[in-house]
Amino acid sequence: MSAARPVSERYRMGRLSPAARLLRHLVLLAGATVMLVPFVWMISTSLKPPNEIFSADIALLPQTWHAVENYTAAFTKQPLLRYLANGLLVCAAIFIGQVTFMVPAAYAIAKLRFPGRDALFGIVLLALLIPTQVTAIPLYILFYKIGILDTYAALVVPSVISVFGIFLMRQFFRTVPDDLIHAARLDGCSELAIVWRIVLPTAMPAIVAFGILSLVWHWNDYFWPLLVVTSPELATPPLGIVFFDNQEAGTDFGPLMAGAVIITAPLLLAFLFAQRRFIEGVTMSGVK
Amino acid sequence: MATVGIRGIAKGFGTTPVLKGVSLDIAHGEFLTLVGPSGCGKSTLLRIIAGLDYADAGSILIDGQPVDAQAPKQRDVAMVFQSYALYPYMTVAQNIALPLVMRRLSPLQRLPLLGRLLPGTAVQQAQITADVRTVADGLDIAHLLQRKPAQLSGGQRQRVALGRAMVRQPKVFLMDEPLSNLDAKLRVQMRAEIAELHRRLKTTFIYVTHDQAEAMTMSDRVAVMLHGELLQVAPPAVVYRDPASLAVAEFIGSPKINILPAGLRSDRAVESLGLTLPIRLPGHIGSQIHLGLRAEAFDLLPAVRPNANPGVWHGHVTHREDLGADLFLHVQLEHGGHRLVLRSQHAEAASLMVGSPLGLRPKPDQALLFDADGRRLRPALDVAGDGTILAWDTATAEARQFAGHHRV
Numbered sequence: 001m002s003a004a005r006p007v008s009e010r011y012r013m014g015r016l017s018p019a020a021r022l023l024r025h026l027v028l029l030a031g032a033t034v035m036l037v038p039f040v041w042m043i044s045t046s047l048k049p050p051n052e053i054f055s056a057d058i059a060l061l062p063q064t065w066h067a068v069e070n071y072t073a074a075f076t077k078q079p080l081l082r083y084l085a086n087g088l089l090v091c092a093a094i095f096i097g098q099v100t101f102m103v104p105a106a107y108a109i110a111k112l113r114f115p116g117r118d119a120l121f122g123i124v125l126l127a128l129l130i131p132t133q134v135t136a137i138p139l140y141i142l143f144y145k146i147g148i149l150d151t152y153a154a155l156v157v158p159s160v161i162s163v164f165g166i167f168l169m170r171q172f173f174r175t176v177p178d179d180l181i182h183a184a185r186l187d188g189c190s191e192l193a194i195v196w197r198i199v200l201p202t203a204m205p206a207i208v209a210f211g212i213l214s215l216v217w218h219w220n221d222y223f224w225p226l227l228v229v230t231s232p233e234l235a236t237p238p239l240g241i242v243f244f245d246n247q248e249a250g251t252d253f254g255p256l257m258a259g260a261v262i263i264t265a266p267l268l269l270a271f272l273f274a275q276r277r278f279i280e281g282v283t284m285s286g287v288k
Numbered sequence: 289m290a291t292v293g294i295r296g297i298a299k300g301f302g303t304t305p306v307l308k309g310v311s312l313d314i315a316h317g318e319f320l321t322l323v324g325p326s327g328c329g330k331s332t333l334l335r336i337i338a339g340l341d342y343a344d345a346g347s348i349l350i351d352g353q354p355v356d357a358q359a360p361k362q363r364d365v366a367m368v369f370q371s372y373a374l375y376p377y378m379t380v381a382q383n384i385a386l387p388l389v390m391r392r393l394s395p396l397q398r399l400p401l402l403g404r405l406l407p408g409t410a411v412q413q414a415q416i417t418a419d420v421r422t423v424a425d426g427l428d429i430a431h432l433l434q435r436k437p438a439q440l441s442g443g444q445r446q447r448v449a450l451g452r453a454m455v456r457q458p459k460v461f462l463m464d465e466p467l468s469n470l471d472a473k474l475r476v477q478m479r480a481e482i483a484e485l486h487r488r489l490k491t492t493f494i495y496v497t498h499d500q501a502e503a504m505t506m507s508d509r510v511a512v513m514l515h516g517e518l519l520q521v522a523p524p525a526v527v528y529r530d531p532a533s534l535a536v537a538e539f540i541g542s543p544k545i546n547i548l549p550a551g552l553r554s555d556r557a558v559e560s561l562g563l564t565l566p567i568r569l570p571g572h573i574g575s576q577i578h579l580g581l582r583a584e585a586f587d588l589l590p591a592v593r594p595n596a597n598p599g600v601w602h603g604h605v606t607h608r609e610d611l612g613a614d615l616f617l618h619v620q621l622e623h624g625g626h627r628l629v630l631r632s633q634h635a636e637a638a639s640l641m642v643g644s645p646l647g648l649r650p651k652p653d654q655a656l657l658f659d660a661d662g663r664r665l666r667p668a669l670d671v672a673g674d675g676t677i678l679a680w681d682t683a684t685a686e687a688r689q690f691a692g693h694h695r696v
Contacts, residue, residue: 179373182340187452188361188390197386201377 039264046070046257053253066254071262073255074244080259082233083240087263090155090236091218095211097160103203106169107195111181121170127163132224140227154228155236159218165210172206173199208274216267237263290364290459290492291316292337293349299332299516300344306332308516309346319486319493320521323503324513325539330496333513334462337494339363350459361390363460366453370465372445374437380448381420381433387456388416423455443474450485461486463495467502479505500540504528512536534662537580543616543629550579550657558657561623563601565652568668577665578658583616583631585654589647600647603628605640619648 016024040060045053049066052059074080108114109121139158143149148157176199184198200207222238229235232243241263244256292314299307306329314320322330335341337348339360347354355363366387374383389398392412397403404410424430427447437445446466453461466482467475483506486493497503503510504524511521512535520532531537537545550560552575556568560579589600606627607618615637619628630648632640640646657665 177371177373179369179371180375182335182338182360183367183369183373183452184375184386185340185360186338186365186367187387189386193390198375201375204377 042257042260042264045253046261048254050252050254067258070254070258073252074258074262077252077255078240078243078259079233080240080262083235083237084263084266086152086235086240087219087237088266090152091215093152093156094159094218095214097156098162098165098210098214099207101161102165102169103200103207104192104195105166106173107191107199109166110170110173111176111178111199112191124163124166124170128167136224136227143228149228150230150234152234155225155234158224162210162214165214168206168210169203172203176202212271212274215270219263219267290351291349292460292492292494293347293352294333294337295347295349297333297336297343297346297348299329299336299341306516307336307343310513310516310518311346312511312518312521314492314494317490317492319483319495319506319508320511321495321497321503321507321509322511322513323497323500323539326498328513329516330498330513331464334367334464334494334496337460338365338367338462340367364458365460365462366456366458367462367464368446368449368453368466370468372437372449372469374445374448374452376437379434379436380424380429380440380451381417383437383448384420384423384433384451384455385416387452388419391456392416419455420451423451426454427451442470443478446470446478450482454485454489457489457491459492461489461491461493463493465497466495467497467499475499475502482506500542504540510540512539514539531580531656532664534578534580534658534664537656537658541582543583543631545656546581546583546628546630548579548581548626548628550577551575552577558655561601561621561626563599563650565650565655567652567655567657569657569665570668572659572665576660578660578662579650580656580658581628581650582654582656583629585651586628586630587649587651588630588632588636589649591645591647600649602645602647604645605642608637608640608642617646619646621648 044060044062047065047067047070048062049064049069052062052064052066109117109124135158140149143154148154180198180202181194184194189197219236220238221236225236225239229239232240235243241256241259244252244259294310294312294314297307297310298305310329310333312320322333324330332341336343339355339358339362343356347356349355350363350365375386378386392415393403393409397406397409397412404413420433421430424433427450429444429447429451432440432444432448437448440448446469449466463482467478470478479502482495486506495502495506504527507524509521510524510527512519512527514535520527520536522530522532527536527540531540534547538547548560550558552569552572553559553564554573555570556566558565558567558569558577558579565579591602601621601623603619603621605617606620609616609618615632615634617630617632617637617640619630620626621628628648657667659665
């Protein structure tokens with residue numbers, strides 16, 4: 001390859017030999033397989049009748065299709081729609097709460113000058129290091145004392161302040177030019193108006209990226225709902241799936257897997273829907 | 289329209305003083321330019337006037353009232369930024385409308401959907417749209433109203449930024465190097481447009497720039513700043529012809545003023561590089577001074593034998609800069625090897641190429657003298673031997689008269 005070629009052309013040609021490129025793809029393929037097999041197996045199992053699920057042969061497709069029965073059972077044996085609605089409600093409430101708190105907090109830490117600002121940011125960083133399990137027991141006791149165990153509030157309240165969100169937004173807001181904020185002040189915006197009208201829209205890619213992370217985390221969260229919720233009608237999807245288990249008749253894997261497919265689907269759809277924005281948000285540091 | 293008073297403004301960042309007690313009065317409808325090299329504190333001063341930054345000491349008055357305790361939005365000033373600072377996700381129309389939306393609509397009326405249903409919102413909105421339209425028409429950007437800033441060229445963004453500043457008819461316009469991001473051609477065009485805008489709006493303009501061409505061409509008065517201090521505040525012509533100090537003389541004027549060592553032989557004779565100039569400067573005999581000569585303060589003479597004429601410097605051309613209308617010659621003097629830049633006419637310099645010898649005679653009436661510390665030394669108003677008043681003093685008197693019209 002001659003050095004005189006334009007850079008773009010050299011990149012298009014690829015700098016690796018065909019063998020190396022093949023190897024690269026094999027490695028990636030192996031990784032993708034490891035990630036995807038459980039999902040494929042989940043879908044496959046959700047289509048099989050009980051006797052085939054425990055057969056010794058490995059078959060991806062069932063010999064007798066049992067999909068209708070499994071998926072019907074998933075919706076009828078347990079109030080799966082209720083679980084999905086609970087999940088949606090809890091995730092939405094958490095996300096709205098997180099944005100409400102993290103955007104002004106991040107703006108203040110990134111752009112306002114006040115004594116103790118750096119110490120405050122230090123506390124945010126410190127809080128990032130604390131695992132949720134550490135605060136679980138004190139929070140549980142607190143919720144017991146104020147009597148909100150086994151309510152939606154118990155599911156939502158501990159998550160509405162996201163230090164990770166504050167950190168992420170703060171990093172993003174620092175890239176917003178000061179002149180933009182100065183202009184807004186002169187144009188008559190209050191600090192809150194600056195946050196919601198001027199700064200937030202510029203941070204939409206970061207908000208979407210954070211939204212996806214928040215949705216995945218709280219939709220899939222099993223630990224905290226298990227701790228604070230005992231009523232089946234408040235169960236979030238992962239908790240609800242467990243109710244398929246432990247039945248007197250033993251675990252019914254077909255409907256269980258069908259239920260698992262159904263509760264995974266919204267996440268996949270949400271990701272596909274916001275994929276472009278999400279990647280923008282994750283890679284935004286390279287743009288500026 | 290408003291007056292702006294700056295009273296002893298001081299500001300430091302850490303231990304570094306940025307502004308050292310700056311005081312200045314700006315009249316109703318005046319176009320004042322703060323000019324100085326980068327880092328001289330001019331932008332900081334502008335931000336303090338706007339209320340975006342706080343002074344350590346001193347006070348800002350608008351229309352005679354101290355505004356130090358007021359937030360930027362209460363001061364009724366508008367600012368145009370070097371980076372334009374347009375809101376990137378809003379259309380041009382929304383950008384220009386924002387100051388009106390924030391001022392005319394109540395917080396409830398500003399709510400996204402609900403606001404439209406409240407009584408009076410529709411009328412106000414229609415008025416805002418009409419006002420935005422008027423401003424856009426005036427700036428010739430009406431066809432861009434639905435675009436986003438990213439879809440505009442630099443010049444168009446500049447106009448939108450001007451529109452956003454104009455739309456609420458503020459008392460004072462502040463401009464922080466608004467033309468620095470434009471290409472040279474557009475800058476000249478926008479210079480004229482901003483000056484025209486000032487004449488039309490008759491509002492007080494405070495304009496910050498490091499570009500002396502902008503300062504000289506647009507302003508009623510120029511305030512030259514250096515190291516956080518005001519060195520001179522005067523109309524452009526005065527700053528150029530009658531600088532208060534060596535620093536001002538060196539900063540203002542392109543090409544840079546030629547500075548040569550000089551001494552005083554008697555009360556009426558300044559000597560520099562073996563040449564005597566008839567300038568009367570009592571009381572400085574024997575002291576070392578600086579002689580400043582602008583590029584146009586020379587007569588070009590044909591080359592003669594060195595020392596044949598004691599009233600002439602001899603040198604040779606080291607570089608020729610032909611800018612079309614202007615022709616600059618870089619000349620190295622034989623006496624002491626000093627280098628000078630002079631402006632000449634094409635006709636007289638036609639035969640002068642790099643290396644050509646030539647003779648130079650400084651015009652004593654255009655000589656500027658400074659003492660060893662850079663302070664200006666003013667020759668006594670004098671009647672020359674032949675009875676005519678020295679032209680230099682005439683120019684100064686003219687400039688002073690001009691300055692008088694502008695309430696110096």
